Amino acid sequence: MRGSVFRGSRRGSGAAVAAMVAFSTALAGQHHVAAEGGATPSVPPLKLDWRVCVQDSPYDCATARVPLDYSRPRGRTIELAVIKRKATGPGRRIGTLFFNPGGPGGPGTLQMPTGYDFFPKEVRERFDIVSWDPRGVGNSTAVNCFASPEEAETWNASKPAGFPVGRQERKAWVSAYEELGRLCDERDPELLRHVSTEDTARDLDQLRRAVGDPKLNYLGISYGTILGATYANLFPSRVRAMTLDSNIAPTAWTNHASDDARLPTFLRMGSDRSAAATLDQFLKLCGSDAAHCAFSAGSPQATRSKFDRLMNRLRKHPVSTWTYARTVGDTVSSLYIVHPGWTQLAARLQDLWQGRVPQPPAAPAAPSLPYPVPYLGEEQAGAVLCGDSPNPRDPRVYHPLEEASAARAGDAGRFWTWAAEPCATWPAVAAHRYTGPWNKRTANPVLVVGTAYDPSTPYRDAQAMTKELADARLLTNTGYGHTALLNPSSCINAHESRYFIDGTLPRPGTKCDQDTPPFSTPLTRTGAPTAAGGPAPR
DSSP: OOSOSSSSOOSOTTSOOOOOOOOOOTTHHHHOSSOTTSOOTTSOOOOOOOEESSTTOSEEEEEEEEESSTTSTTSOEEEEEEEEEOOSSTTOOOEEEEEEOOTTTOOHHHHHHHTGGGSOHHHHHHEEEEEEOOTBSTTSSBOOOOSSHHHHHHHHTTSOSSSOOSHHHHHHHHHHHHHHHHHHHHHOHHHHTTOOHHHHHHHHHHHHHHHTOSSEEEEEETHHHHHHHHHHHHSGGGEEEEEEESOOOHHHHHTTTOSOOSSOHHHHHTHHHHHHHHHHHHHHHHHTOTTTOTTOOSSHHHHHHHHHHHHHHHHHSOBTTBOHHHHHHHHHHHTSOOTTHHHHHHHHHHHHHTTOOOOOOOOOOOOOOSSOOOOOOHHHHHHHHHHHSOOOSOGGGHHHHHHHHHHHHTHHHHHHHHTTGGGGGOOOOOSSOOOOOOOOOOSSOEEEEEEEEOSSSOHHHHHHHHHHSSSEEEEEEEEESSOSSSSOOHHHHHHHHHHHHHOOOOOTTOEEOOSSOTTOSOBOTTSOBOSTTOOOOO
């Protein structure tokens, strides 16, 4: 799940890759395409014509054409952009591993290549790795509610950054998202109703069949965990190996299959409390290590006090465009990737403390991407979230909810409450929403990975996922950040490799540490990390 699925969610394809979906209906049976055990005969078989994406690229690309509505397979079709990296160990290939990078709205055609080296080496050797831009997203048939990039920029500038503070900003915020919903409904209302997780799970099964695998191998992170859980319960006999990393509790996502949404999605999940706990760890570790953290005040308590004073100061005196709300949003999003995210966040906070406009970190060399970078407007994530997961439909309730969340989670509570408010005025509900059951017995057990301090998907949600699935094993990452994939642990990788290759699960209660603790790189005089001894840049 991203820093927010609506705003601030495009922090580069190598950042978090992160959030959600699922919500059937009492009439789900009449909407479902087919019972588990076989595809509907009337759905044409999918054929993938692989080609080298660009000259000398190790990636192959294909375009898949699938039904917009699986209950009407001969009706309108849409395109899915698909990408593959072949197994690197000739003669040892097991099959295909499908990867979803989260979001919702994560473009797999970009995020799989940029994150490819994070996959365990043994997995890269034994599996072709395939990802795709889900329906509604990126290079696939995408939700795009603006006539031009300039129109999108104008709309984005009409609302406050981070979240609204004060009556006037709340009015501007609600008005902007009302306009977004109206524009989206005018351009392609039919598409808005068919970008649900259930729809995407059926696309995934079509892709599995197209590559010739009898059962699915799958790695989903953040929102990709809800996609995986949905697939596992729609097609339980087709699961060979499935790892779900940084989980969303299914019943929190679906609100226990109820449309009575008293709380927004992220507060049901507990994202506010989890972000607050992760921020506490950031300030504690920063305060304990002034040599490695630019924002340190010499002790955990003093550093916490310094952060709170900075937030209070920014409420009254922003530093250029760095308002209180923008800084809170940047802080929560920057907790996702420990290296180099935490060190860079500390440097920005120190700049603000000293009244300076933070300088953006030096961008790493841009990789050569096999697919063009598409339009990735926040309406793509919003179409999935708002169509699938119930949220309060009255914009007026979000301010009281914000205050209640702030009472339990501080600044992070304000951020996560408003993250779902755009759903209050979203114009569409998904035609096919999966709400459960979540406990269908899969052909093989599922591996669930949860991180102790995750600013987006709480560890408790990984525990809930393990409990709600029929047969799942929890592997605990005792570290920090959003997803174990992007915050590497050799221990996690070793367990995932054994599981994907031969089905061996870790023992119950297994815990793993991350390879590199936060703030492990010495600082230069400018507060930037030195090159020696640091982690590989993202």
